[in-house]
Amino acid sequence: MFAPVYLDHNATTPADAAVVDAMLPWLSLQFGNPSSRHEYGRAARRAIDHARRQVAAAVGAQPGEIVFTSGGSEANNLLIKGAAACFKPGILAVGASEHPCVIKPAEQIARRGWTLHRLAVDSEGRIDMDAFAAVMALKPKIVSVMLANNETGVLQEIELLAAMARRAGALFHSDAVQAVGKVAVDFRQLNAAGVQALTLSAHKFGGPKGAAALVMDKRVDLEALIAGGGHERGLRSGTENVAAIVGFGVACELAVQRCAEVAPRLLALRERLEERLLKLGAIVFGRAAERLPNTVFFAFPELDGETVVGQLDRAGYAIASGAACSSANPEPSHVLRAMGVGPDLARGALRVSFGSGNTPEQVNGFLDALQTTVARLRQLTAMAV
Amino acid sequence: MLKLPIYLDYSATTPVDPRVVEKMIPYLFEKFGNPASRSHSFGWEAEAAVEEARVEVAKLINADPKEIVWTSGATESNNLALKGAAQFYAGKGKHLITVKTEHKAVLDTCRELERQGFEVSYLDVLGNGLLDLEVLQAALRPDTILVSVMFVNNEIGVIQPIAEIGEICRSRGIVFHVDAAQATGKVAIDLAKLKVDLMSFSAHKTYGPKGIGALYVRRKPRVRLSAQMHGGGHERGFRSGTLPTHQIVGMGEAFRLARLEMGAESERIRMLRDRLREGLSDIEEVYVNGDLERRVPHNLNVSFAYVEGESLLMAIKELAVSSGSACTSASLEPSYVLRALGRNDELAHSSIRFTLGRFTTEEEVDYAIKLLHDKIGRLRELSPLWEMVQEGVDLSTVQWAAH
Amino acid sequence: MSYSVKVLDHYENPRNVGSFGKEEEGVATGMVGAPACGDVMKLQIKVGKGGVIEDAKFKTYGCGSAIASSSLVTEWVKGKTIDQALDIKNTQIAEELALPPVKIHCSILAEDAIKAAVADYKKKHGEPAAA
Numbered sequence: 024m025f026a027p028v029y030l031d032h033n034a035t036t037p038a039d040a041a042v043v044d045a046m047l048p049w050l051s052l053q054f055g056n057p058s059s060r061h062e063y064g065r066a067a068r069r070a071i072d073h074a075r076r077q078v079a080a081a082v083g084a085q086p087g088e089i090v091f092t093s094g095g096s097e098a099n100n101l102l103i104k105g106a107a108a109c110f111k112p113g114i115l116a117v118g119a120s121e122h123p124c125v126i127k128p129a130e131q132i133a134r135r136g137w138t139l140h141r142l143a144v145d146s147e148g149r150i151d152m153d154a155f156a157a158v159m160a161l162k163p164k165i166v167s168v169m170l171a172n173n174e175t176g177v178l179q180e181i182e183l184l185a186a187m188a189r190r191a192g193a194l195f196h197s198d199a200v201q202a203v204g205k206v207a208v209d210f211r212q213l214n215a216a217g218v219q220a221l222t223l224s225a226h227k228f229g230g231p232k233g234a235a236a237l238v239m240d241k242r243v244d245l246e247a248l249i250a251g252g253g254h255e256r257g258l259r260s261g262t263e264n265v266a267a268i269v270g271f272g273v274a275c276e277l278a279v280q281r282c283a284e285v286a287p288r289l290l291a292l293r294e295r296l297e298e299r300l301l302k303l304g305a306i307v308f309g310r311a312a313e314r315l316p317n318t319v320f321f322a323f324p325e326l327d328g329e330t331v332v333g334q335l336d337r338a339g340y341a342i343a344s345g346a347a348c349s350s351a352n353p354e355p356s357h358v359l360r361a362m363g364v365g366p367d368l369a370r371g372a373l374r375v376s377f378g379s380g381n382t383p384e385q386v387n388g389f390l391d392a393l394q395t396t397v398a399r400l401r402q403l404t405a406m407a408v
Numbered sequence: 409m410l411k412l413p414i415y416l417d418y419s420a421t422t423p424v425d426p427r428v429v430e431k432m433i434p435y436l437f438e439k440f441g442n443p444a445s446r447s448h449s450f451g452w453e454a455e456a457a458v459e460e461a462r463v464e465v466a467k468l469i470n471a472d473p474k475e476i477v478w479t480s481g482a483t484e485s486n487n488l489a490l491k492g493a494a495q496f497y498a499g500k501g502k503h504l505i506t507v508k509t510e511h512k513a514v515l516d517t518c519r520e521l522e523r524q525g526f527e528v529s530y531l532d533v534l535g536n537g538l539l540d541l542e543v544l545q546a547a548l549r550p551d552t553i554l555v556s557v558m559f560v561n562n563e564i565g566v567i568q569p570i571a572e573i574g575e576i577c578r579s580r581g582i583v584f585h586v587d588a589a590q591a592t593g594k595v596a597i598d599l600a601k602l603k604v605d606l607m608s609f610s611a612h613k614t615y616g617p618k619g620i621g622a623l624y625v626r627r628k629p630r631v632r633l634s635a636q637m638h639g640g641g642h643e644r645g646f647r648s649g650t651l652p653t654h655q656i657v658g659m660g661e662a663f664r665l666a667r668l669e670m671g672a673e674s675e676r677i678r679m680l681r682d683r684l685r686e687g688l689s690d691i692e693e694v695y696v697n698g699d700l701e702r703r704v705p706h707n708l709n710v711s712f713a714y715v716e717g718e719s720l721l722m723a724i725k726e727l728a729v730s731s732g733s734a735c736t737s738a739s740l741e742p743s744y745v746l747r748a749l750g751r752n753d754e755l756a757h758s759s760i761r762f763t764l765g766r767f768t769t770e771e772e773v774d775y776a777i778k779l780l781h782d783k784i785g786r787l788r789e790l791s792p793l794w795e796m797v798q799e800g801v802d803l804s805t806v807q808w809a810a811h
Numbered sequence: 812m813s814y815s816v817k818v819l820d821h822y823e824n825p826r827n828v829g830s831f832g833k834e835e836e837g838v839a840t841g842m843v844g845a846p847a848c849g850d851v852m853k854l855q856i857k858v859g860k861g862g863v864i865e866d867a868k869f870k871t872y873g874c875g876s877a878i879a880s881s882s883l884v885t886e887w888v889k890g891k892t893i894d895q896a897l898d899i900k901n902t903q904i905a906e907e908l909a910l911p912p913v914k915i916h917c918s919i920l921a922e923d924a925i926k927a928a929v930a931d932y933k934k935k936h937g938e939p940a941a942a
Contacts, residue, residue: 124640127648250516262618
């Protein structure tokens, strides 16, 4: 049977077999509601407690610092809106290349009397330090900058930014959903530098969809987004998604165990890919910046990205054009626009994101298919002229 | 051979039907794509599964699939419905109406809306747990924008007069929200007939997985909502966030099975429930809470007078049941639902909710009946209240040294 | 709620359950709590010469921890003078039974029951002669 090669791990990942094995009992005989006091319920509660310890340990946090949510988007909404609700309106600053689930809540807050600053990035996608310092001088109350960008894979100097934000008296949050399993994430160390909250999401590193967490310094005041039975210390009501949370815990453990082994392999794949991409005449975005080892965001000038992606899908390679969550959106990538990339080039952008299962052979196969596609399209373009 | 403890808490959560699990698993492995990925077959396959499930959810309630918005569960659906509608229609008025026996997810959301400047009327119910339509009529005001009444109560299983309330609300142009988390698979829901604008659903109360729910948002006449979760613009902007495909597939299959099987299943469960009720009827001073006729067949909520609920739960640990609702069982408060029925404190503290379901057997019910007979007797021997009542003391006249 | 082994033991095998005849010599009763709060304890002591508690019985409407707390104090008060019985503190009860924080009120209620029973005794018999 024809099995396409999946090269879109920043959109989502297949669940690890060990993760699904751990989840299955919680979808069959162990089905209790963790709030129930009988043995079915208590068993489910113990499973959640265990997963909470696993998630905490994976990112160097305390179990009491973990708030489970239904996804990364919810965690980011909870942090931005929940924190804003505890302050009088003031200044809020988020990276210009943040995921929409940080930018959109920030825009919502801006409608309620807050002033929103979009923190500029340089041409490589890194936060512009001078611009950042200038915004900090305005004493913002909330600052959110992602650890690793989902499109470009660009890593920010989070500890440095957090320290500056702390000196300005701001609450500093970082969306780390793309970082776990690919680079080391240590909340204690980040917290010491001034990071007070992190967002994690299970399905980005071998866990199931439907489980995520806000890792948060307990001193941060937050108002819940979802009211009700008072679950998750009152910060997130609703019956816990036990199976997915259990899977999240296991995925965290595995991701951290394997990170040291997997990251260099991913990096080798990335380098192999980039070397030939450049020879083919591609532009690799954020190439001079520190980036995730698995992500390559690139474009061929004058070639339509959608067409390339479609051809590659038929050839058996699944990659992304722009970010998955806004794929319905025909607008060019806001991340590239923030980096000063022109709209035409940005519209042609393609993203390859590797996972631990990808092999050098797959990369070679992909490059061959890409080369063929690009050659054919260039020929067609030339004929049209 | 009986498996202990016997699960009689189907209103807290249900096991996932094995047929549902089987459909879910491929979506964790080979069909793991992100339904929002538009550039490859992994995404398209996941999206097709999500849309198929949407059709199944819509079919159970006779709605258009376009009227279904996925959420993480009924709690989120209730939050989205109430805050979303209240905030969108705030320009028309700031008065909301709900009922004292609603789920915490509705009541707490209303409390939050009060802090945001809305005014909420919390209506009393009759002694049988049902809402009196005249009480509702009297509470309506020109600035009422939203009424929220649950379909089936989670603690006592009574079915509210949703059709009638819908008529009243529609005639006055008021948005009507119904929390139907406990209703699916238990009562027929026809949204082509019911004049309901927003309806909340949960998968895990109907043999689907936890972590997934839906909100029905009527298109004709169109109901508008302010989104509560912002981001990638999923679910037509109503609710952003990556869709958990396997859970959605599970909810679709669970609701499909409910549609096909609820008729026969309800009759079987009614028989078992009635067997349980009759089996307990010879214990003295046992009271059924809530109307017995206008009630789902799955629920029996009874008060064993003069026996405290938590010690009773300990005594019958071979039965997995609840006293009060699962979501509040960490607290020592007696059930606010039973208080709202006018039950006195002793009876409210003495209630046990038995909820039966798809996998309950006659043997399990018989075991429960026998166990309860033994344990109620033992605890009443321990109860000073029972002793006083036996001596002819009227407890309502006693001056308690409250602490 | 998970209960300690000692709570479970007292709950499964409560000591000294029952009531004395109201007219029995030296019997005093302490009834504390309220049905509205979910617990009512009735502690009876039978006081002999020199104000020594010779026997005790209880009945409790309440959770497992309330039943265990009252069962425990019936054991503890026996053999003590009524004044010594008054020295029993809720913290000792809570510690012995390893009560979780949400159940501390059960131990407080048990201490109150002792006080109420002793007060009833003193009301009926006056202060006992010093031993």
